[in-house]
Amino acid sequence: MTTRDEPVAFEADGDRLNVHDTVMDATCTFTASGPLDPVRVSADRFLFPVDAAVSVETDELTLPAHAGLHVRSEAGDVVASVPGERKSFARGVYYVEVALGCKLYLKVFDAAFTLRGEPSDGPAPTTVEFEETARVAVGARSLHERPAATITVPDEPSALREALPYLASSVKEWSCERSWPTLRGHPPRLERGDALDIPDALSKPETGVTIAVPETYAALYTVAPLAYYLGADVVPATDPELHLDNGYSEAFAQHGESLADATRTLLRHCLFLDSLVRVGGYYTMERQEYEAVAGDLPFYPPKLYDATIPEQLMEYLEVEAELLAPYLPMHRYEATLRAEPADAELLPFLLDDFVPVRVSGARRANASDALYSAYSTDPIPEGATKLSVAGFEHALDAPPRSAASERIALLGVGDGVMDALDAVFIGHGDGSSYEAATIDRARPTVAAVEDALSSGYGFVHVEAPITDDGIECVDGVLDPATLDDVSVGIASVVGPLSEAGAALDVLVERGATMGIASASITSRALGHVLGRLLSGAPFAQSVRWADHDDAYRFAGDVVTCPIVREDGSTLPEHVFRSTAPDSHQVWIRAWWGFGGDNGTVVGLVSEHVVHPQRLAGTILEQPASLSSEEVADLIEERDSVYVLNGDPIQHDRALTPADVRASARRALADSTSPETHE
Incomplete structure (x- = not known):
């Protein structure tokens, strides 16, 4: 059997086989029709890379709830994807690839079997039924999304x-x-x-x-x-x-x-x-x-x-x-x-x-x-982020969050935030929304600010000026350096960038994952930031799309997506570049999702997309141009971020074809290409 010193450990417990990703501290469990006696086998028996493997004999094996399942041939070719249905496979050698807390492969040796799953809108278990008792190798690879040494x-x-x-x-x-x-x-x-x-x-x-x-x-x-x-x-x-x-x-x-x-x-x-x-x-x-x-x-x-x-x-x-x-x-x-x-x-x-x-x-x-610049030390230019080991380490421990379960604290914020948030929020493919999220509002007292920063909120904005002494709350000054337990995901503070940036850096060192320091920010812009963020956008891009006009800078790995879209999709962006007053070229940008790194492929489904699959981070021109009426109609669908000639559409009002033509005329009159917001 494997040990806890390896990336993956196996442990038998009666009819259960526990697979533990020791790097990520995640466990998934298989259940058999009877007691299991796993035997360690070489990882080289698998076509795909695994950290460790065992073999078991059984006539039935139930896989835990998973996000996806593929059956591959002995050569590794996908022969079936089985989401919530019953499907039988003739005798042969197969790999069953399962998306779980770690990467799992079942290798079936010369056996016939049936996969039985239950229809479901989300992750669901699947049972593997063999015609007779069969030997199956179970290989696992750690997701290894954090340092292991x-x-x-x-x-x-x-x-x-x-x-x-x-x-x-x-x-x-x-x-x-x-x-x-x-x-x-x-x-x-x-x-x-x-x-x-x-x-x-x-x-x-x-x-x-x-x-x-x-x-x-x-x-x-x-x-x-x-x-x-x-x-x-x-x-x-x-x-x-x-x-x-x-x-x-x-x-x-x-x-x-x-x-x-x-x-x-x-x-x-x-x-x-x-x-x-x-x-x-x-x-x-x-x-x-x-x-x-x-x-x-x-x-x-x-x-x-x-x-x-x-x-x-x-x-x-x-x-x-x-x-x-x-x-x-x-x-x-x-x-x-x-x-x-x-x-x-x-x-x-x-x-x-x-x-x-x-x-x-x-x-x-x-x-x-x-897209952005990052620096390890001061001075940090406007729009850039300050990197620190502490910020990265805190991000490793930050679990994925959903819009519905997000907790937000707004301290000292004026009216207009929620209207702006609602205007730009993009619903997730499964229909989930932010309306179930917890959004608390309060005056920025010392106690309220300290409590918000140490109570596990996903996002905290403090509308109180910052000086060399700290955050000037309505009833006193709070020095961020005195906080022992900062647990906020994203911190947002306001004040002169030198003082506000220094306070933000302290919050990240003490536990925050990332944040923004702004000279000032309107309630409308803050609402737009939150709406984009809850839609599943990278945090820094949420700010860029928000028409945040005053000076700001970041701290932490702000290009990541703190919010996971419930349907597993990534946030699409349509970029329209006018070539004539009534002709507009469409570019589609594929953004990274939560945990998505370079090399990831994302899928974008749209009538204007030639191929739905593309590398994350690409912005690719689509062959068809659109009329002003078509652009206005597409923007009204509100299922993407839309950028028209460099200006993000904020949906404060309906955009008409005349508005689109006016934007085109302004852009065409300008000899420079509109790249500011793209």
């Missing part, structure tokens, strides 16, 4: 260089399938200490890729995301180069005028091209990016599926950047770190989502194309 690193660049390859030990499979976030896992933590200490459980990948860079914090921080994704060894050198074990070498300078630009370009291209190659792998689905790009590549993507990483890179390096540029997913943000040992501890959290890294003072050859 810690590497101690002294304050020496050489030690960091030696540790960097081990951050990739979390990757489950060194094929193009690692472009799926569920096959990467969260890198181990980095912790400063007196001596280098790499746990024995961590392994150094051997992918045949080496990155040679100067042994400085600046260079090492910059190449860390690329080294992580390629599983590269990192060696000291005067000039940055990429080396492959087939003898090929290439200077980073060929891909950008600065090391940061070159690293970002290589990483984006590798991840994107891997996502095209994997279409012939575990999950086959049509994507608009594939249809647009694959035919112009110098290789046929599926043919590289079984190639080594160096072999794939040899082909990828031949692809012109201009071919890929229109279809690449956006980076959610770009991080600027100090070339100092203190910022090393941020790296694992940045690598987990392939955040491009720059170093303070480094030459910037090109403007950032990331």
